[in-house]
Amino acid sequence: MNKISRYILVFITILAASVALPELYWLAFEKPINAPFTMYSSQEHDFFMIKREQGETVRVDRKGNEYTRDEFELKLPMFFSRQLALNGTLPDSLNGVALDLHEISRARSSFRFRARDMQTPTPELYPLFESESGRANLEMPTDFFRITHRMEFLDAATNTIDERKSQMFTTVLNNRDFNYPAKMIAGIPTTRKSCDEGYFVVDSKDMMYHVKMIKSEPYVRKIEVPDGLTFRHISCVDFSDKKYYSYLISEDDGLYILTQDVYEFIRWPFDALQPETDELRIYGNLFHYTVITRRPGYQKAMALDTEYNKVDEFTETWKEREETKQGKIASFIFPAEMRLSVPTTNFIDFYGERTKKFNWVFLNLFLVLVQIIIIRRTKLKMQKNILDLVIVGITGIYGFIAVNFFQNKFFD
């Protein structure tokens, strides 16, 4: 039992060291890696980027030509319209369309999705706003709903179920053939939005429903989803142009929009998204959408016109952390790194990552030699320490620390 308890302690120490040592290393030596900020110019019909190089902000086009700030902003009138209007340099028209600041800002949208928006604990209770209260501002309701074996409203002040309201909504859901429980509930649960469009609810058989409350009455609409199309994530949006309710990511990683009022699913011609790891940014304006998906060391930008047809695309790569000087040194020290939190998910777990190159093999072998010397010097029997050597050989610096913290000295 004493030997088992030693190996348990060695194991725990390896685990703790594989989290703590890389964390300390990167805390001390990590340097920022700046991903470029890419925009599609509706005037030049080309991509432009803002980058950080050697601590300096540089503005370039796709060919690498540098621009001053003023020149750069003139190339991108849809992104810098307010600044250009202030300077008096906003063009009167672009692509044959007269430019008006109000119209520009109405058509402008900005959206960001991170993998952790999808991989996150869900609240399971949501506020259902009154969509047509006749008031200028939305008000936070005093109850929250859940959809489990029925739709229930829970009053916060008394922490009890509002039976009347729950039955009213459940009856309507039943009439629309809702299959309990809800698999996904997506909406914008805040009063800080222009208007309320309720929630998009996916039932247990992947049917989609639009659920709202209008003048205290339920509004439930079953949405026709094309056969076989199921979604893994829905992000509702509140853009001034009111063209669509939400961005949706399908099971096969397609990017869709759900159009306002007519409930049509339109797939955008954008197939580079890996939603488990990527960050997605979408910037819309009068003429184009710039869609960008980004992961460490890589991004793909695509320009779509307002009919969602592909106009242009541009892929960029840069050095990720592993390829920097600090990353290379780390690859000689750590055979793997373990983290409890990673940027791609809000869940805490053991996230291990093996070091890509095998540079650490040298240190591991060296530490095995050191361990053999330690065993010799302390006059321990070699055959009883084989397992220790194997541990050091595999786990390197972590195992070396662990087996020496908890000495293999038994008297039998």
Place this chain on the structure above:
Amino acid sequence: MIKSIVYKEWIKTRWFLLILTILGLLAVGNIFLKVQHYITFNEAHNYWYLVLFQNQQYFKGLKFIPLVIGLVIALVQYIPEITNKRIKLTFHLPINENKALLMMLGYGVAVLLLSFALLLIVFIFLSQHFFGAEIVHSALISVTPWFLAGLAAYFLSALVVMEAIWKYRIAYFLASAAFILFFFEKGMAGAYAPLNWKLAVLTLLISLSMTFSAYRFRKGEM
């Protein structure tokens, strides 16, 4: 024999156990006084909103309480044993040495579980009074690692205290401290859902760890 070992452990720990548990209960009470105070001034649905969507963690006052209880109980239970090497008397008792140690450990675990259960029951009861089941559930996921940390800290403190050589005592302490950090990672309410069972298994595994330093102690490794 079992009775006398339990009685000896009880004499060592009773006051600390009682006072810490009472302080823990007061801390739990304080959490809900704060909740009630906020609700009185800002209405319940606004507080629920903060908890559900703004990551307001009403339970965060609990964070280090089980850890402190686990640590203190381990210290008051095992420091007297190594003072003047009194534990050697226990090893001369006519029972298996590991069995005697595990009985001491079993006593510690039992009283800790009792104390933690009391805190948890009061916490759950009051949570259910103020919040819906979903909120209570994600709060429980978040406080679980803190209670496991109390047990893990108890086992690892026993290990550190029973080690006779200072050099190794410091090494054990460093390894233990790095491990205990696993239980206190910052995150959203409910974020620990995938890790909790793994932490529970690890905590169960290290429950045996103290026998390692006790073995070294009685074999005269010092």
